[in-house]
Amino acid sequence: MTDSLDELRPDSRAIHADRSANETDAVVPPIWLTSTFWAETDEEFLEKASTPGCDRFYTRAGNPNQTQASKVVAALEGAEAAVVAGSGMGAISSTILAFAGSGDHIVAQRNLYAGTTSFLSGLAVKLGIETTFVDQRDPLEFEAAMRPTTRLVVLETPSNPLLRVTDLRAVAAVARARGAVSIIDNTVATPINQRPIEFGVDIVMHSATKYMGGHSDVIAGAVAGGREHIDRIAHVLTQTGAILGPFESWLLLRGLRSLSVRMERHNRNAMAVAGFLAGYPSISAVHYPGLESHPQHALAKSQMSAFSGLVTADFAGGHDAASRFVSSVRLARRAPSLGGVESLAIHPAAMWARSLSADQMAAMDITPGLVRLSIGLEDERDLLDDFDRALQQVKSVSV
Ligand SMILES: Cc1ncc(COP(=O)(O)O)c(C=O)c1O
Numbered sequence: 001m002t003d004s005l006d007e008l009r010p011d012s013r014a015i016h017a018d019r020s021a022n023e024t025d026a027v028v029p030p031i032w033l034t035s036t037f038w039a040e041t042d043e044e045f046l047e048k049a050s051t052p053g054c055d056r057f058y059t060r061a062g063n064p065n066q067t068q069a070s071k072v073v074a075a076l077e078g079a080e081a082a083v084v085a086g087s088g089m090g091a092i093s094s095t096i097l098a099f100a101g102s103g104d105h106i107v108a109q110r111n112l113y114a115g116t117t118s119f120l121s122g123l124a125v126k127l128g129i130e131t132t133f134v135d136q137r138d139p140l141e142f143e144a145a146m147r148p149t150t151r152l153v154v155l156e157t158p159s160n161p162l163l164r165v166t167d168l169r170a171v172a173a174v175a176r177a178r179g180a181v182s183i184i185d186n187t188v189a190t191p192i193n194q195r196p197i198e199f200g201v202d203i204v205m206h207s208a209t210k211y212m213g214g215h216s217d218v219i220a221g222a223v224a225g226g227r228e229h230i231d232r233i234a235h236v237l238t239q240t241g242a243i244l245g246p247f248e249s250w251l252l253l254r255g256l257r258s259l260s261v262r263m264e265r266h267n268r269n270a271m272a273v274a275g276f277l278a279g280y281p282s283i284s285a286v287h288y289p290g291l292e293s294h295p296q297h298a299l300a301k302s303q304m305s306a307f308s309g310l311v312t313a314d315f316a317g318g319h320d321a322a323s324r325f326v327s328s329v330r331l332a333r334r335a336p337s338l339g340g341v342e343s344l345a346i347h348p349a350a351m352w353a354r355s356l357s358a359d360q361m362a363a364m365d366i367t368p369g370l371v372r373l374s375i376g377l378e379d380e381r382d383l384l385d386d387f388d389r390a391l392q393q394v395k396s397v398s399v
Contacts, residue, residue, distance in 0.1 A: 010076055010192060011260040017075035018068035018253065021055075031250045032064045052231055061238050065249035070222070072256045073212070076191040077204050079224035083234045084249055088187060088207025089115050090242030091221030093123070095205055098229075098236045099181050100151045102128030107145045108154035109136035111164050111364050113185060113207075116154070118355040133363075137296065139170035146178045155201070156185040158300070160338075161312045161348045161372040162365060163188070163287045165296040168303050172200035181229070187211070187339070192263040194304045203229055210339030211309070214255040214262055218248050262341070262377060266309030269383060270375040274311045276384050282321060282394050284369070287312040309375045310338055312348075319368035321394050322347055326371055328390035331378055338374035343383065345373050 008016065022029040037056040039045035048057040055062035066084050074082035085091035096119070100106055108120055110133040120131040134141035136159060153175040157166035168184070175182035183203040184196045190211045196204050203225035206212055213220055221244070223233050237243050244252070267290075274288035286293075289300035290307030300307065315321040325345075326334050332343035336351055349368045352361060375383065 008075075013075040014072055014256050014259055018071040021064060021067040021071055023064075029065065029068050029250070029253070032059075032246045034063075034246070035059045053234060059246065060241060060243055063246050063249065065246040065253070066244055069244070069249045069253045069256065072253060073191075073206070073208075073222045074224050076256070076259070077186075077224035078191075078195050078197050079204065079226070079230075081227045081230040082222060082224035083230050083237060084208065084244040084252065085221035085223065085237055086242045086244050086248075087219045088113075088185075088205070088209055088221045089119070090237070090240075091205045091207070091223045092116055092185065093119050094236040094240060094242055095183055095203060095223055095233050096120070096124065096129075096152065096154070097127075097240070098232045099183075100124070100129045103149065104129050104151045105147050105149040106131040106152045106154060107142055107150055107180070108133055108152075109156060109159060109166060110134060111136055111159040111162055112154065112156045113160045113187070114352040114355045116156070116185065117360060117364075120154070121360070136164055136166040139167050139174060142171050143174045146174065146180065150178060150180045153180050153182045154185075155182065155196075156188070157194075157303075158188050158289050158308070158310070160188055160310065161287075161370065163289055163294075163310060163312055165289055165300045165303075167299055168196055168199035168201055172196075172202075175202075176200060188310055189304060189308055190259065190263055192260050193267065193306045193308050197225070199303060202226065203233075208252050208255075209337065211263065211266070212255055212259060212339075213252050214259065214340060215251075216337060216340035216342065218251040218255070220244050220248055220252045222252075263306070263308070265377045266339075266375060267306035269377070269380050270309045270311050271307065272380045273373065273375050273383060273387065276387065277311065277313050277391075280391055282316055282391060283313045284316040285314040287314070310372065311375060312370055312372045314367060315369040315371065315394070317369065317394065319347075319349070322369045322371045325390050325394050328393040329386055330390075331383060331386045332373055332376075338372075340374070341377045343374060343376035343378060345371055348372050 208220035
């Protein structure tokens with residue numbers, strides 16, 4: 001079997017795309033728990049040392065387990081190449097640093113994962129990189145913010161936690177026309193629901209800690225795109241050391257095998273929960289792009305095949321009502337992260353107070369009454385019963 005798996009569908013790609021990177025006869029690739037690899041001769045040593053992406057030289061520069069996971073990510077995203085990283089932030093920061101330096105400009109969405117906003121408005125500024133933040137819902141804002149020095153356009157859709165949608169075709173075209181590289185955080189959607197490269201986006205990044213890993217047992221990142229772009233990012237990862245270890249790469253590969261079937265259940269459960277919460281008087285808004293009432297539902301439908309597992313609700317009773325709800329829910333425990341088999345709940349306003357200023361949160365419309373639910377793989381009926389019971393508790397206090 002060759003590397004060319006274009007004809008396979010995503011479920012099959014996730015299971016077979018790494019075959020050529022497993023030279024052993026073990027059906028499940030062994031874990032290459034080694035920091036270094038030996039060479040028989042000087043020539044062989046030098047050849048390995050000078051081959052970019054060689055995964056048999058020194059594990060910070062490459063390892064077979066990293067190669068295997070990367071091949072599956074690339075196949076799922078429909079990309080030429082991919083590389084894995086030590087975390088989602090390792091993937092995002094290394095991608096930004098691969099394309100922007102002192103004196104360069106970035107156009108980014110205002111609503112992004114808080115860690116990305118914090119990187120762009122903190123460390124990147126220290127390095128001399130300036131960012132203009134725009135409303136992701138309006139492609140014209142991206143266009144207007146572009147400068148001759150703009151190197152990158154940074155996207156995330158649906159964005160965490162308000163699940164706003166960016167028009168991928170329109171914004172990728174703006175970036176391309178102005179010679180900038182477009183990069184997207186596709187963590188929330190996953191390649192099962194949305195493949196941004198098909199809409200002209202250059203590079204796709206993931207916190208693979210989330211749906212890709214899928215079991216809340218690994219911190220990992222991944223980036224997919226054209227070969228030249230990925231080589232450049234891999235070089236930064238080798239320099240910063242933000243790489244993924246062999247065992248974590250192996251765990252990620254195991255998670256990727258079942259991504260597609262897990263996403264089917266996440267998508268279905270979240271749609272049911274969003275519809276259920278939308279009918280509740282104590283909730284003033286439910287943010288879920290799969291709901292017909294979502295203001296960008298038509299756009300979401302035009303670029304996503306399903307809407308993933310995050311649902312965010314705004315409680316009319318503000319922080320107290322939201323807090324009571326999170327404390328009353330039994331199945332969704334209060335923990336950061338998303339995309340695992342278990343449901344989780346958090347208050348974005350409380351969690352992000354660590355990395356964002358009050359002004360930044362206000363600009364992102366993160367209100368005190370917001371609760372973000374990561375809907376897991378539990379039985380839908382148990383989830384709805386649990387949320388119903390917790391909502392009764394909120395109601396009993398507010399009346
Ligand atoms: C959308 C998104 N991107 C990136 C990250 C960062 O990922 P990691 O925690 O793996 O560094 C997160 C983490 O919550 C996230 O939700």
